[in-house]
Amino acid sequence: MLHYNLSLQSHASLEAEILVGDEHGNIRPESKATRATTVEMLQRLLKALAFIS
Incomplete structure (x- = not known):
């Protein structure tokens, strides 16, 4: 459950x-995203929009 x-x-x-949570499925909107996390989210977004495969 999200709090x-x-x-x-x-x-x-x-x-x-x-947008996915950490290894436990927790979303932490107050924490900063790393470059690697940002790249992963961008890749998932571009795949969802069928810009990349």
């Missing part, structure tokens, strides 16, 4: 598996 009041866009990102 944060996530925006509609955040929920859509979770459902589309663009």
Whole structure:
């Protein structure tokens, strides 16, 4: 269960598996994303939009 009041866009990102939690499935919106995490999210977004395979 999420304990944060996530925006509609955040929920859509979770459902589309663009935004995923840590190894335990926790979403930590207060923490900073690393470059590697940002690249992973961008790759998932581009795949979901069929820009890359």
